Amino acid sequence: MKQFIVKCCKVGFLFYLLLWLIQIVIDTGLRQSEDDTYYNWNKLYNGGINADILFLGSSRTLKHYDPQIFDEKLNVYSYNLGSNGSAYDIQKIKRNAYLRNNSKPELIVLNVDIGSLSKSSEIYNKKQFLPYYSLKNYKDMSNIDASVFYEYLFPMSKYRENFDLISLSVKSLIGIEEKNLNTIKGFSGSNQKWNNSFENRLKELNGKKFDYSKFNYKERLSFFETEVLDINQSKIPLLLVWAPEYVGRQYLESDILDKTIRDVKNVANKYDGVEFIDFTKDSICYDTYYFYNSYHLNKIGATKFSNMVSDSINKYFKKVKKSD
Template sequence: MMKQFLIKMFHLGLLIYLILWCLQLVIDAGLKLNQNNPFYEWNMIDKGAINAEVVFFGSSRTYKHYNPEIIDKKLHLNSYNLGNDGTAIDIQRIRNKAYFANNKTPQVIVQNVDITSLFPTEKLYKKNQYFPRYTIRNFEILNAVDDAIFIEYIIPMYKYRGYLNVFELTLQGYLSTKTENKNHKGFSVNNSSWDGKFEQQKQQLNGEKLNFSHVNFKERLLVFDEMLANLNAHSNTVLLVWAPEYYERQELEAAVLSNIKNKYSEAADKYKNTYFIDFTKDSLSYHKKYFYNSYHLNGTGAAIFSEKIADTIAKYHVFK
């Protein structure tokens, strides 16, 4: 009786497991065909459809700052913005690796750097974008930032809990349905005016400076170093660019700012054709009108900055 029960439970469990696993495969495949945010850029990368001469990696400060249309026009080449909103360097590695695995080697990589990119990731932002990418290659990175990842890897469909629109998104993928995509070659413009949150933050700090005591910079810079080695191995020229930040914010970051810049500069010096370029003292940083918050340029600011970055790329790299 017991044996019969255990065998039946095992068979039933296995059957359910296999069915759910197959269903997960179907959904993953559907999402990999989805042409809308947040899957589109990922799927372009996986398909090897980007193959740009210049690619921009980084966080939202890449996503909102580097306009490929302006850069392409100026340099007469194909560039692509692969900035991933809400990510720090640990998570950015997933996109870098996926890109190098499926696309031709870019001539220039622009990696945006700053302080927040060194912050530890406490939560995966827009986690659903990673669901079709739960591969062995990405396990270690994802597992380091999210306790649920291990169970999500072993129990089929568990990763989709709470995402009940996943069936709709899968269908969109299979039917090639396009919804509004605000990205242009991975770049998203924000034309809002200054949001005033920085003033609130300053008020809360009450004259104090940001101390970043929660960040182990030494440890995080080791992760960055590993990432930089990978970037360097996959490109002729790597530019580590610190995009403009509103100057008053830089004053708040004064405790660590110059030290971190030095570290990035030292990191760049270790590699051939790798340069650290600092835009924090650029004139853009001193005008609120170019920002929508203290950390992100608005459309006007991004357009001017993209012109400048095109000139910088041309200065550091001779395109063949």
């Protein structure tokens, strides 16, 4: 009986090691992939970005800041690391990974909005993180998703519902993967015109505003300030930007919008090398021509906005240089 138990333990251990080996192979394939999900992540982890100006944030960063415009106007190399569904607790994971593997930027531009202040209830598009699980990001990820603990402990469990990624990894490893890239330097502009999602939302609300009664404002503002302080202590100048929102949406957010903007400004004023620019009162916010929904600019709006921020950065850089 004892020998049988020992044999079972040995077989189980060998199977455990085999699963680890298979997972390492799959991770390796995805880390070489040029699929849109992994291209920018791989470039980040391989130290292939090294931007002068780095844009961080949620989908409003992804859709609003066109690096090609900043490069041309400011004679710099910039890169957009915005991603869909990323509040500040998730953005932190990407920022830290960037700084561990790339040179420090001359400036970080961090987009600010109420959505980014919210606490993440899940890791949006979790598959983008799977090949990069490490002890360095374990704490931040497990704080958001408890299942991450088991995915770190049991090999291959993270791919249990992602068989498409296994196929993608194999194609990448044997060199038959088709390049699927929808971004330029991390930027994903939208050619859409104004859609009806805002009008539909108004009907759903039936005259009410957005409900923030379950939003722990004090806690989330404190977390935001911790992130600002973390960047500041890294000796990286930081520009906080509240990108345009359609004026109709601002009304729906009005219970906390003005207060949040004031508090963000107060946070910026606490630290040297941190500035805040608010575009919520700019004329662009009053014209649906520049938006495809109430929260996101289309490509026309992003071009206009990127030029505006470029002008602001030009002034900001001069200020930084004078204070050095």
